[in-house]
Every structure is written in structure tokens, then in C-alpha cells.
Amino acid sequence: MGLPNVYTVAVSRIPDLFTKIRDGQGPEQFTRQLLKDWGFTSSNDHAFIPLLKALGFLSPDGKPTQMYHDYRDHSRSKLIMAQAIRQVYSDIFLIKEHPTAADKNAVTERVSAYLYVYRGLESCNRPINNAHLSEMAVDIMI
Numbered sequence: 001m002g003l004p005n006v007y008t009v010a011v012s013r014i015p016d017l018f019t020k021i022r023d024g025q026g027p028e029q030f031t032r033q034l035l036k037d038w039g040f041t042s043s044n045d046h047a048f049i050p051l052l053k054a055l056g057f058l059s060p061d062g063k064p065t066q067m068y069h070d071y072r073d074h075s076r077s078k079l080i081m082a083q084a085i086r087q088v089y090s091d092i093f094l095i096k097e098h099p100t101a102a103d104k105n106a107v108t109e110r111v112s113a114y115l116y117v118y119r120g121l122e123s124c125n126r127p128i129n130n131a132h133l134s135e136m137a138v139d140i141m142i
Contacts, residue, residue: 006054008047013040017048021057022077026064055084 008014020038027034030052035045052058057068071080086093093099095106 006047006050008044008051010040010042010044010047013045014048014051016040018071018077018081021068022072022074024072026069026072028063030058030062030064030068055088057084 017038017040024038030049032046032049035041035048040048049058049062052068053060053062055067056065057071059065067080067084071077071084073080092107095103099107
């Protein structure tokens with residue numbers, strides 16, 4: 001499986017999003033309005049919905065999946081997140097099954113290559129943000 005075809009520039013808000021998911025009640029449908037109600041009012045926050053779909057937390061039509069509901073269990077949330085990341089970012093684990101900080105450069109290169117080649121970000125005028133996205137992905141996995 002390749003790397004997911006989604007990303008967000010609102011990376012600093014991702015922990016807040018997952019705190020809201022874990023602590024809130026599971027909605028029937030995960031919508032932009034729900035994001036706004038939770039305080040995610042920036043248009044950049046809209047990218048959380050495709051991200052949650054890619055991670056398997058939402059179905060293609062935006063309904064919370066079993067993984068979403070399992071994540072809400074505080075005693076299992078870290079395990080559920082680890083499973084989601086391993087599944088969605090499986091290409092990273094081909095580099096090394098159990099990545100550590102020593103593998104950060106190899107993993108960053110893989111994520112960067114994906115961003116530049118598959119997402120066409122080589123034409124982006126803000127390469128620092130692309131590097132930042134790579135670093136965030138690596139930090140989540142290591």
C-alpha cells in the first residue's frame with residue numbers, strides 16, 4: 001500500500017482533533033460543521049476529514065468507523081492510533097519494521113519523495129512546509 005493521498009497544513013492542531021474525538025461523543029456523521037463546533041474554524045482544518053478517512057476513522061461517506069469508536073476508549077487509544085498508522089503508512093515500515101530516531105533521515109527521505117513525486121509539490125513555492133510535513137509524519141511514526 002502506498003502512502004495516503006492526503007495531508008494537512010494544520011499539523012499543530014492534530015493532537016487537539018484527536019483529543020476531541022477521544023473525549024467527545026461519536027457523531028452520526030463527521031462534518032465541517034462538527035469541526036467548527038469543536039473550534040476548528042480555519043479552512044485549513046477542513047483537511048482533517050480526508051485525513052480521518054485515510055486513517056480509517058471515517059467511512060468514505062463520513063460516518064465514524066469502528067476504529068473511530070475504539071479510539072475513544074482511553075485505555076486503547078494509543079494502540080488504535082498505532083494500528084491505524086501502521087496500516088496507512090505501511091510503506092514506511094518497509095524501510096524498517098520498528099523505526100527509531102536513528103532512522104529518521106531514511107523515513108524523511110521516503111515521505112519527502114512521496115510528497116514531491118506523487119503530490120506534485122515540486123512546483124510548490126513553500127518547500128519549508130513540505131519538509132515540515134515530512135518531519136511531522138516521521139515524528140508520529142518514530
